[in-house]
Amino acid sequence: MATPxxxxxxxxxRFELSGGRTLTAVSDVSFSVEKxxxxxxxxxxxxxxxxxxxxxxxxxxxxSGAIRLKGQDIDGPGQDRxxxxxxxxxxxxxxxxxxxxxxxxINGLSARERRERAEHFIDLVGLSNFIDTYPSRLSGGMRxxxxxxxxxxxxxxxxxxxxxxxxxxxxxxWQMQELMIExxxxxxxxxxxxxxxxxxxxxxxxxxxxxxxxxxxxxEEITPDFKPAERIRxxxxxxxxxxxxxxxxxxxxxxxxxxxx
Amino acid sequence: MSSPKPNRRRRLLQVRTPVSPMQALISxxxxxxxxxxxxxxxxxxxWVNPILVPSPAQVFRSIYLLFANDGFASDVLISVGRxxxxxxxACLVAVPTGVAMGAFPAIDAVLAPFVSAWRYxxxxxxxxxxxxxxxxxxxxxxxxxxxxxxxxxxxxxxxxTKEVRKxxxxxxxxxxxxRSITVFQVMLPAVLPNxxxxxxxxxxxxxxxxxxxxxxxxxxxxxxxxxxxxRFLHTDQIMGGIIVxxxxxxIFDRLFAVLHRRLFPYLQDSR
Ligand SMILES: Nc1ncnc2c1ncn2[C@@H]1O[C@H](COP(=O)(O)OP(=O)(O)OP(=O)(O)O)[C@@H](O)[C@H]1O
Ligand SMILES: [Mg+2]
Numbered sequence: 001m002a003t004p005x006x007x008x009x010x011x012x013x014r015f016e017l018s019g020g021r022t023l024t025a026v027s028d029v030s031f032s033v034e035k036x037x038x039x040x041x042x043x044x045x046x047x048x049x050x051x052x053x054x055x056x057x058x059x060x061x062x063x064s065g066a067i068r069l070k071g072q073d074i075d076g077p078g079q080d081r082x083x084x085x086x087x088x089x090x091x092x093x094x095x096x097x098x099x100x101x102x103x104x105x106i107n108g109l110s111a112r113e114r115r116e117r118a119e120h121f122i123d124l125v126g127l128s129n130f131i132d133t134y135p136s137r138l139s140g141g142m143r144x145x146x147x148x149x150x151x152x153x154x155x156x157x158x159x160x161x162x163x164x165x166x167x168x169x170x171x172x173x174w175q176m177q178e179l180m181i182e183x184x185x186x187x188x189x190x191x192x193x194x195x196x197x198x199x200x201x202x203x204x205x206x207x208x209x210x211x212x213x214x215x216x217x218x219x220e221e222i223t224p225d226f227k228p229a230e231r232i233r234x235x236x237x238x239x240x241x242x243x244x245x246x247x248x249x250x251x252x253x254x255x256x257x258x259x260x261x
Numbered sequence: 262m263s264s265p266k267p268n269r270r271r272r273l274l275q276v277r278t279p280v281s282p283m284q285a286l287i288s289x290x291x292x293x294x295x296x297x298x299x300x301x302x303x304x305x306x307x308w309v310n311p312i313l314v315p316s317p318a319q320v321f322r323s324i325y326l327l328f329a330n331d332g333f334a335s336d337v338l339i340s341v342g343r344x345x346x347x348x349x350x351a352c353l354v355a356v357p358t359g360v361a362m363g364a365f366p367a368i369d370a371v372l373a374p375f376v377s378a379w380r381y382x383x384x385x386x387x388x389x390x391x392x393x394x395x396x397x398x399x400x401x402x403x404x405x406x407x408x409x410x411x412x413x414x415x416x417x418x419x420x421x422t423k424e425v426r427k428x429x430x431x432x433x434x435x436x437x438x439x440r441s442i443t444v445f446q447v448m449l450p451a452v453l454p455n456x457x458x459x460x461x462x463x464x465x466x467x468x469x470x471x472x473x474x475x476x477x478x479x480x481x482x483x484x485x486x487x488x489x490x491x492r493f494l495h496t497d498q499i500m501g502g503i504i505v506x507x508x509x510x511x512i513f514d515r516l517f518a519v520l521h522r523r524l525f526p527y528l529q530d531s532r
Contacts, residue, residue: 077431077435083431088428092451092528093525102436106442150436151436
């Protein structure tokens with residue numbers, strides 16, 4: 001097997017708190033992410049999911065261990081690791097088109113290339129009719145689409161998402177999940193998604209890293225291999241698959257055990 | 262009625278219940294009608310000394326005469342010029358300083374203790390020393406107006422810049438932005454609407470210091486005219502000066518409102 005695109009190698013993170021105390025948020029976590037795959041980080045609140053994602057993004061330093069992308073140690077944030085946050089991050093002073101072009105502009109792509117790529121990705125997330133609109137006019141789900149298109153258009157090696165649909169209503173959320181399957185298929189982008197939502201993790205991920213809390217450790221790696229090799233696009237289809245209920249039950253049990261500590 | 266709660270009769274004072282446009286119009290005109298009505302009534306009934314409290318008609322007539330005969334327009338222009346010059350100077354210093362403080366904690370750590378200490382020193386207390394340093398020309402006046410607002414303006418802009426959401430900055434960094442792009446293309450545009458609001462608030466304060474500067478040591482400008490009028494007991498001219506300053510303040514405030522709408526059209530639909 002070829003070496004994975006990204007390796008998280010025995011990573012720990014300690015935060016210095018006031019009064020000289022330290023808090024171990026992530027302890028000795030290792031996993032790898034294959035090129036083109038979707039990996040979900042799942043676990044109870046405080047299990048260090050966001051911290052791991054932020055370390056991958058380069059927004060947080062490591063206390064020990066290493067994160068390697070294509071064999072290179074990561075060093076600070078960079079365009080090869082795009083991030084989508086739960087909070088809205090649209091640049092309100094720019095139109096949807098200019099938002100999506102932002103990364104490409106600062107990275108020196110030509111105007112023509114920018115326009116073509118922006119239009120392609122805005123179309124992919126279904127916002128062609130809003131291309132010259134200001135984000136403040138859009139709904140929450142549409143703004144997250146802008147953020148996703150903006151990150152993808154910048155051609156990152158990995159797309160990192162921290163509970164990107166957490167603030168959306170249930171219907172918009174599964175529409176966005178189906179959109180992510182479509183986007184992953186169309187762009188081949190590798191993704192790491194942090195979520196609380198068990199169904200979301202099973203639907204999207206090729207591999208689920210389940211973390212336990214206090215300190216955040218890797219508890220179990222779950223491969224939902226009941227899913228067919230070709231990703232399913234409808235959430236109903238997922239629910240109909242034999243094996244879904246069993247996987248969900250297994251994760252729920254893990255969650256419940258975590259809750260007892 | 263199916264509603265369990267009885268539909269209460271609308272009362273005049275309802276907590277947080279918006280008024281109709283008609284009521285708003287009547288209310289806003291009404292308060293001025295009452296004000297001027299009371300003034301006219303008091304003066305025409307002879308309840309007040311006409312030398313100390315002239316009638317509105319007399320005040321407006323003297324405003325006209327000031328402009329028509331006494332070259333008041335040049336005083337007004339001089340005052341406006343002082344305000345705008347000093348304010349532009351203050352903005353030129355405060356915007357880069359405030360944004361730098363808001364963007365870089367290392368700069369904030371140096372300047373914040375300094376700037377916030379100066380805020381507690383009343384600018385007019387510098388008048389004697391400004392007069393000694395600069396004489397009685399334009400310099401001490403500009404210096405007073407500048408000192409009166411600069412520290413507040415810096416603090417406001419720095420605070421607004423610190424409020425730019427972390428996720429916005431981190432998004433820029435994960436898109437590949439370095440320091441200068443993060444500051445100039447994300448933090449600055451994000452904070453600009455609030456900078457304009459801070460400027461609008463502080464411009465009103467500049468007018469306050471203008472009057473102080475012109476009353477204390479000046480032969481030109483609106484404040485100087487008012488001090489001259491005092492010597493000749495021209496209360497109508499003094500009140501005329503007050504009204505002109507008020508009108509100018511209002512005009513500049515409206516201009517800022519228009520500028521805000523023009524510069525930031527994307528803010529119109531967000532609420
Ligand atoms: N900047 C920080 N300083 C100090 N402690 C922090 C910091 N960031 C996170 N922590 C702590 O680290 C632990 C893990 O936090 P993290 O946000 O990674 O958890 P999470 O799994 O994302 O939780 P949630 O599901 O609630 O988002 C928590 O106990 C949190 O309080
Ligand atoms: Mg989190």
